[in-house]
Amino acid sequence: xxxxxxxxxxxxxxxxxxxxxxxxxxxxxxxxxxxxxxxxxxxxxxxxxxxxxxxxxxxxxxxxxxxxxxxxxxxxxxxxxxxxxxxxxxxxxxxxxxxxxxxxxxx
Amino acid sequence: xxxxxxxxxxxxxxxxxxxxxxxxxxxxxxxxxxxxxxxxxxxxxxxxxxxxxxxxxxxxxxxxxxxxxxxxxxxxxxxxxxxxxxxxxxxxxxxxxxxxxxxxxxxxxxxxxxxxxx
Numbered sequence: 098x099x100x101x102x103x104x105x106x107x108x109x110x111x112x113x114x115x116x117x118x119x120x121x122x123x124x125x126x127x128x129x130x131x132x133x134x135x136x137x138x139x140x141x142x143x144x145x146x147x148x149x150x151x152x153x154x155x156x157x158x159x160x161x162x163x164x165x166x167x168x169x170x171x172x173x174x175x176x177x178x179x180x181x182x183x184x185x186x187x188x189x190x191x192x193x194x195x196x197x198x199x200x201x202x203x204x
Numbered sequence: 205x206x207x208x209x210x211x212x213x214x215x216x217x218x219x220x221x222x223x224x225x226x227x228x229x230x231x232x233x234x235x236x237x238x239x240x241x242x243x244x245x246x247x248x249x250x251x252x253x254x255x256x257x258x259x260x261x262x263x264x265x266x267x268x269x270x271x272x273x274x275x276x277x278x279x280x281x282x283x284x285x286x287x288x289x290x291x292x293x294x295x296x297x298x299x300x301x302x303x304x305x306x307x308x309x310x311x312x313x314x315x316x317x318x319x320x321x322x
Contacts, residue, residue, distance in 0.1 A: 098265075098266070129306075131308035131309065133249075133309075135249075139314075140299055140301075140311075140312035140313060140314055140315060141241075141249065141299075141312055142310075142312075143308050143309065143310035143311075145308075146304075146306070146307050146308030147306055147307070147308070150307075152308070152310065184248065184249050186249075186251070186308075186309070188303075188305075188308065188309070191254060191261070191263040192251065192263055192264075192265065193239065193251045193254065193303075193309070194251055195241075195248060195249045195250065195251060196248075197248045198248040198249070
């Protein structure tokens, strides 16, 4: 199975900061990568699909980039509601694996 | 409105079985691959199983293969996960979700809690 490695596990930042989360795949997944945001006790919400396509209704401060094995999620100016946990997921193979998650905390 | 509602979660003992259900509405269910994802308490997301639109192809995470069976009833707009020989490490919230292929996985249901205790 394809392994996904996210970094960092925890990120401390302030409102207004630009933050970047990285996701690495154990083999090439082309652009078949999605990013999700999860709030405590809630279902994950799709933010980005196909590495860089913004899901409808998601604020434009979220962006994704990358292809092959290395990908990034960037939040251009962190807002109070963005202090959540983020996951990447590859869907290049039928076994869709997730990264271990990145918790964005208030500094 | 596209909606997924899971049910069937319960408190069970190791070795027992449980069947989860997911009722879909607001979209043409038979057009989409469907997925189960779980999240153990305080842990990350783990993809569990997926099923093709017509049910002919099924995929499982290694830890579920041979114990869990994913199925669907397109006439009833329903997805199922039959879980046998449950273990303590299967304790998690189980989410069903719509796989949009190139468009990622969305939406997700609210989840149903399975607790395996001895």
